[in-house]
Amino acid sequence: MSFSLARYFLYLHLNVPSKTAFTRNTNNYGYLLLAPKAKTTKFSAAAIHQDKPQKSSEEELLVVVGGGAAGVYGAIRAKTVAPNLNVLVIEKGKLLSKVKISGGGRCNVTNGLCADNLVLADHYPRGNKELRGSFFNMHGPVDTMSWFVDRGVELKTEDDGRVFPVSNSSSSIIDCLLSEARCRGVSLQTGKVVTGASTSASGKFLLKIEKRTFNSVEFVEADYLLIASGSAQQGHSLAVQLGHSIVEPVPSLFTFKIEDAQLTELSGVTFSKVIVKLKLENVLRNIPQLTQVGPMLVTHWGLSGPAVLRLSAWGARHLYSSGYKGKLIVDFVPDLHIEDLKSVLRQHKNRFLKQKLLNSCPTELGLVKRFWKYILDHEGLVGDTLWASVSNNSLVSIAHLLKHCAFEVNGKGQFKDEFVTAGGVPLSEIYLNTMESRIQPNLYFAGEVLNVDGVTGGFNFQNAWSGGYIAGTSIGRLVGCQC
Numbered sequence: 001m002s003f004s005l006a007r008y009f010l011y012l013h014l015n016v017p018s019k020t021a022f023t024r025n026t027n028n029y030g031y032l033l034l035a036p037k038a039k040t041t042k043f044s045a046a047a048i049h050q051d052k053p054q055k056s057s058e059e060e061l062l063v064v065v066g067g068g069a070a071g072v073y074g075a076i077r078a079k080t081v082a083p084n085l086n087v088l089v090i091e092k093g094k095l096l097s098k099v100k101i102s103g104g105g106r107c108n109v110t111n112g113l114c115a116d117n118l119v120l121a122d123h124y125p126r127g128n129k130e131l132r133g134s135f136f137n138m139h140g141p142v143d144t145m146s147w148f149v150d151r152g153v154e155l156k157t158e159d160d161g162r163v164f165p166v167s168n169s170s171s172s173i174i175d176c177l178l179s180e181a182r183c184r185g186v187s188l189q190t191g192k193v194v195t196g197a198s199t200s201a202s203g204k205f206l207l208k209i210e211k212r213t214f215n216s217v218e219f220v221e222a223d224y225l226l227i228a229s230g231s232a233q234q235g236h237s238l239a240v241q242l243g244h245s246i247v248e249p250v251p252s253l254f255t256f257k258i259e260d261a262q263l264t265e266l267s268g269v270t271f272s273k274v275i276v277k278l279k280l281e282n283v284l285r286n287i288p289q290l291t292q293v294g295p296m297l298v299t300h301w302g303l304s305g306p307a308v309l310r311l312s313a314w315g316a317r318h319l320y321s322s323g324y325k326g327k328l329i330v331d332f333v334p335d336l337h338i339e340d341l342k343s344v345l346r347q348h349k350n351r352f353l354k355q356k357l358l359n360s361c362p363t364e365l366g367l368v369k370r371f372w373k374y375i376l377d378h379e380g381l382v383g384d385t386l387w388a389s390v391s392n393n394s395l396v397s398i399a400h401l402l403k404h405c406a407f408e409v410n411g412k413g414q415f416k417d418e419f420v421t422a423g424g425v426p427l428s429e430i431y432l433n434t435m436e437s438r439i440q441p442n443l444y445f446a447g448e449v450l451n452v453d454g455v456t457g458g459f460n461f462q463n464a465w466s467g468g469y470i471a472g473t474s475i476g477r478l479v480g481c482q483c
Contacts, residue, residue, distance in 0.1 A: 060085055062475055063207060063222040065194045065238060066229035067091025068098055069461055070447030072177050072186075074226050074468030074475075079184040081476025087186045088220075092193040092212060092234065096174045098419075102461065103162070107170035109148065110141040110465065111458040113161030123459045125252070125289070125314045127452035130427045138433070139469040141462055151176050160306075162458050192218075197225070197238045203441060224475050226444040228468060231421040235449040239425050243439045247451045249423030250320040252313045256328060257411035258302035262377060266370055267300040275331040276307045278315050278409075280322045289314035293334065301413050303328070310455045312412070316422040319412070328407045333365055338403050341365075345395045349387045357390065358383030365402070375401060420460055424451040435471035442478075444471040 062078055064071045067089050079087045089095075102108055114120035117140060121131040145155055145163060153176050154166035165172040181188060196208030205225045209218040225242075229235030236246045258264075277291040292314070294307035311328075312319065319326065333341055348362040361372040376383055379397050381390070425445055429438050437443040446467030454460045 060223040060479055061220075062087045062224040062226060063194075063205070063220065064089040064226045064228060065235060066227065066232075066447070066449070067093075067095040067188065067190065068228060068230050068447065068464065069096065069177075070230075070449075070464035070468040070471075071226065071228035072096060072181055072188075072468075073465055074228060074444075074446050074472040075186045076177070076181050076184055077469050077472025078224075078226075078476045078479075079181075079186050079472075081473055082479040083185070085476065085479045087184075088222075089181070089186060089188045090192050090194055090209060091188070091190045092232075093190065095188060095190060096177060098230065099174055099177075099461075100170045102170065103164060105170055106164045106168045107173045108458040108461065109155065109163045109165070109173060110144045110462045111161045112141055112145065112157035112163045114141060120459075120462075123457070124452060124454045124463070125316065126422050127427060127450075127454075127463070130432060131452070134433050135466055135470070136462075138473075139466045141458075143469075144462060144465045147465075148173065148176060151180060160457065193234060194238060195234070197241045199242070199440065205443070224442045224444070224478075226446060226471050226475065227449055228446045228464075228471075230448045231419065231424065236424065239445070239449070242437070242443055244425050244429055244437065247423045247426055249421040250316055251412065251420075252316040252422040252453045253309050253420040253456055254312045255299060255304035255413035256302045256308055256312070256407075256409045257324075257413055258328075258407045259410050260302075260407060262374055263298060263302075263407070264300050266298045266374060269298045269368055269371055270305070271296045271332060272366070273334055274307055275334045276311055277329040277331075278311050278319075278326055279329065280315070280318050280326040282322045283318050287314075287318075290318075296330070299413070302409075303407065304413070306456060313420075313422075313453065313455045316453075324409065324412045326409045328409050330405045330407065332367070332371075332402045332405060336364070338399060341399045341402065342396060345399055346392070349390060349395065353386065353388035355387055356383060357381055357385050357387060360387065420453050421448065422451070422453050424449050426451050433470070434474040435467055436474060442475075444475060446471045 062085055064075045064087065071089055072095065075087045075089050078085060099107055114123065117136040118132055120136055120140065121128050124131055149155060153172050155163055156166050157163050191212045193210050193212060194207050195210050198206045200206055200221070205222045207220050207222060209220060211218070227235045227238055231249055236249070240246060272295055273293065274296045275291065275293050276296065283290070290311065292307045292310045294310065295305045296303060296307050297305035336344065344362050344364050352360045357376055358369070358373055361367055361369065373383060375398060378401060379394060381394060427450060430436065430445055430450070431438060435444045435446055437445065447464040448460065450467070452463050454463055
């Protein structure tokens with residue numbers, strides 16, 4: 001039904017000084033129509049155009065859907081480039097909630113080891129080809145680090161390239177972003193969800209906003225719309241309403257569940273370097289990215305660590321279609337060739353004939369005693385057996401197991417409290433040099449709402465910073481050109 005004049009208007013006062021005049025017609029927007037306790041009230045575009053107050057052209061409005069890294073960063077950038085632009089961020093939950101929990105509460109801001117943008121792009125299972133262009137040239141890891149440092153946040157780069165605040169607290173990043181947003185005059189509203197989006201005849205966006213805690217609906221008309229809602233269904237729904245398609249989202253960055261009672265007893269054991277290779281029945285061709293090198297961790301449900309997480313990201317869609325079942329082959333001594341490994345075992349046997357197997361693991365292997373026992377048990381060798389009693393065939397079997405240890409993957413686990421998905425708005429539907437939609441003018445996207453996801457190590461946040469910055473810059477410059 002349509003809203004009657006009995007309902008009232010609430011004008012958005014964002015306290016932005018009027019400064020620049022634009023020639024493009026930007027009247028009739030920026031107020032809210034409230035329908036208190038409107039359970040069944042339908043969105044009426046006609047109601048929005050009734051008795052609207054006339055506004056000067058510099059009062060253009062950008063609505064940002066999502067108060068995460070990409071949304072807040074993009075809002076700040078747009079307001080920086082175009083100070084007279086009204087910027088409103090709408091977040092259904094808490095602002096920057098994912099920033100807070102990332103990196104175990106330390107916030108892995110970005111990755112500092114990829115100076116070459118081509119190398120950087122290779123860390124994105126979805127987007128690695130598209131991001132080789134101007135994307136990171138416009139705002140890369142160095143730019144991100146400089147942005148925070150210039151605003152008083154000290155950063156450090158760890159040996160693996162991950163960048164954290166020196167404080168080891170994500171609060172340093174959150175406080176910096178929120179302080180900058182408020183200083184710039186960005187309006188931040190939480191507890192609201194944008195559930196509907198369409199366009200008017202004049203090309204403006206008509207947005208339906210529902211409050212989470214009160215049974216009410218608001219409507220707002222905006223000149224620019226930036227969807228940066230992460231992997232939530234909210235952003236995908238809005239994108240579809242505005243003419244976009246969605247690549248079905250599936251989980252990325254997860255641990256592997258392994259059914260092996262003896263392995264779970266090793267929970268907490270880490271390996272500084274292994275080679276892991278994933279074999280799936282539904283994947284017949286060779287995919288280089290389904291082999292990864294790096295640290296690995298044994299958990300109480302299976303296997304985790306950087307090598308496994310990278311494998312889960314690259315194999316996300318294949319694993320999804322296979323029901324998260326497959327075979328994982330692990331090389332626990334990747335720096336030793338199989339023949340060299342056999343030689344090490346034979347030499348160790350000859351030197352320690354009278355020592356017990358369990359108490360005498362070759363130091364060249366770098367294995368902890370608990371895992372050495374796992375290998376011996378797997379080969380049916382008793383730990384009290386003397387090295388002198390071990391046959392050459394057993395040595396060959398041990399060597400083969402260490403180089404080709406097979407585990408049956410029968411499910412996925414969750415990577416701490418972090419959620420990353422593969423899927424979203426296809427990159428082919430946006431201009432990466434502006435982040436604007438190819439389908440709907442003045443519509444922009446940034447962050448995980450797009451079909452882009454990176455491996456662990458700060459790459460997903462860098463996608464958010466880069467996309468938000470480019471979108472904010474593009475919107476701000478477009479506003480500035482309307483003169």
